[in-house]
Amino acid sequence: MSEQPATASAPSHPASTPDEFDLPPAYDALATEQRLYEQWVESGSFRADPNPDREPYCIVLPPPNVTGALHIGHAFQQLLQDIVIRRARMQGLEALWLPGTDHAGIATQVVVERELAKEGIDRREIGREAFVEKVWEWKAQYGGRIVEQMQAMGNSCDWSRLRFTMDDGLAHAVRVAFVRLYEGGLIYRGERLVNWCPRDTTSLSDSEVNHWDVDGELVTFTYPFSDDPSHGVDVATTRVETMLGDTGIAVHPTDERYTGVIGKTVHHPFTGQDLPIAADDAVDPTFGTGAVKVTPAHDPTDFEIGQRHGWPLMNILTAQARIADTAPERFRGLDRYEARAAVLEALQELGLVKNVERPYAHPVGHCYRCDTEVEPWLAGLQWFVRVDPLKGPAKQAALDGKIRFWPERWTHAYTQWLDVLRDWNISRQLWWGHRIPVWYCPDGHMTCVVEDPSACAECGSEQLRQDPDVLDTWFSSQLWPFSTLGWPEQTTDLSYFYPTTTLITGYEILYLWVARMIMSGLYLTGDVPFHNVVIHGLVRDPHGRKMSKSVGNTIDPMDVVERAGADPLRFGLAWQATEAQNIPFGEEHVDAGRRFANKIWNASRLVLRARDGRTGPPALPDRAAMTLPERWLLSRHEAMVEEVDQALTEFHFAEAAQAIHRFFWSEFCDWSIEAEKERLYGGSPAERETAGELLAWVLERTLRVLHPMMPFVTEEIWQRFGAGESIVTAPWPEQRPELTDAEAEARFGTAQELVTAIRRFRKAHGLRDGLSLSATLAPRESDSKEIESVRPEIERLANLSSLEFGESASEVTGAARLSADGFDVFVRLEGVLDLDVERERLRARLAQVEAEAGRHRSKLANDAFVSKAPEAVVAKERVRLSSLDEEAEGLRSQLASLG
């Protein structure tokens, strides 16, 4: 119970109100959330353990980078996971949400390097060991922050299972995985061009390179023939500096322009070497001049062409992308962009440049961590994963439905990506990460083993040196769903929770991470790592722009939690969680969430008070004791529960959030509670009890349906029902189809229309809401007795002093006539009305009705429609038309009587 004192402005309630229900009139999220979270953790509500009596439901958290703070995108992704896991828990499943963090190789190393640089420290000076030590210190300092943030948002992780990708157990899993893949022939070492980031001085996998268009230049220049310098072959390039490493010229074999020159050589103006001209299919004769300069050491296509023709690799760049000593002296030491200009100038001096097209937009690869232009580079021997044997099963798992993507369209993106996937470079020339478990002896033998070896496996030499490289971060991440559960050991956790049930993540790491988990999972564990993959969009600012610090449109989830609370943030996010690629999010959504939490709080105050001190699970009253509006409420409630249940099963979070919001605000609060006040405040004791218990029953179940999205406010209120210890482990509401009541929905629907018509009339005439009117109701087609059962509610909601039932319009004179849903309502004028206003109202309505009737009339005049449309549709049109015609007639006579 909150100790909060009532605010001074709060109205005090009658003395009969029991103290425990005298809740403050505003919900205070900040005073509530932390206390409840501590309760949950203390009671072990989020713990999960293998339990043969229950089915498991397991989600592993996509581990955030250990040294980064969580942003709104994390909050969003984690919310979706929390909604799923909380619902599963309520459904009685053994629900495990396993949290953890990632060491994030490059990202973390770069951050720590930058921090050390501020202190004037270069990692190369302090050495590998000391540097890694520093990174661990960093991890210790900032790693805990993620946990705090996640807890503040209410995430129901099993914190006893927190993992880190460099934990001992996970490090062991990485080694076992490497060794098994190596022994299976799926990991090999080779020298080939790799993506190289000259800034981070490491290689990158293809997935870690982002391509975008750069304004560059296209230089066309001439290589003179060796035997006839007055003629030559023109070639085009966007990177003219690479000509320093050219070792050949290629043309297409069928290109008639060049058939005569194949086999000849051209003269390199700076190296003085003769470069052969050869025919190769890789050349596109329609591009540029149709002749290509071939730089095998600096271009992947050229590398292959060079291989085919036995041309040498001439590496002219250093690791920092400066011109190396292999190049002519005059260019050495220049960085690649300086060299580009210098080479162009030198060529121009020789009169060899034919054309410079500038700007010339062309795609260039960039490092996904630092945006530096990536260089195709020979980085020595590198380790690769052979993907061909892994692709097939990984693709099949998706096609078979063993793994389902939500939304389904991602299945195609996934399989298409697999189709063109090439071998995965897993070596990184970094210090922070899992060392490659391979050792070399002086004779060059390789020893690849799980435990550090003391001697070479081949020759027994004890002079072993471990491979200096570390593994791609994603190599350890790909093991996450099973390494966190104890793999490679066959633990009870692993056999119980694996394969995990659902993975929820963003599309930006579908290939980087998701696809690789599937490939490695199938190979190493023999099973899929998860059955469902939910791919969500990226959180953007309210106008769809990417959130970035420089634009200043970022939202820090912690700021929101500290200011408004976690529930408002959660609901605001859930409301937007559609299948769209972008999720626009701004303060207004938090506000909406805050207002909703407050609305729930206040409606609950009323309902708890209406229970009049009764506690325990609310009892559903006998159907016989219920009024028609009460049956309507149950029917609408049931529809909402079914809709939410279905939506969440299909991971349609926004739909679920909106269904609850609509039901709660409009149907429960605006209609039902307002209608029930009639019985609550004016009924007999039995009526009061029925009404109170009914509202409580509906509210209590609604809280349970809402709990996964707004855990705090629902718990805070739910505990006051005395229906159990905690809503966290309360059962998910079962469906009760017998509560569906078409008749009640139809009748109360009519009542709603009547009420709205009367309210509208009142507003149109500028009458005060507080002014009671008296009215007579006359049916046009229906039997008025059917609606008579809703009379008290209509009177209350429309503020009528009396509502009489008349047989026909002719009985009523001197009254304004309103029409709604087959009824006419005659509101007594009693001289208070402005006749001009009334005439205006009638004319406007008449025009509307006639226009609408006209549409229906022409539709019914269409023989094709009448004969081909389903009968029910035609009948509906007829009913609608006759009703409109009657209303129009009534309006006309009304106008006539007013003059």
Next chain:
RNA sequence: GGGCGCUUAGCUCAGGGGUAGAGCGCCGCCCUUACAAGGCGGAGGUCGGUGGUUCGAAACCACCAGCGCCCACCA
């Protein structure tokens, strides 16, 4: 160069063969005993364009345009 997504109210987006929806914003009136973080009422869309299928299209199909994303070794 392939593939995918989007285009509906002022803004951000749901929906989906048979009377156009929500939140926010806007305009009125109302501090009515759960809530002014509220209530009641209202204004505001030829559902991107063109053709087609159909009795009927905003929805299904084709093409087009604009925007966005992913994949891709055309120098």
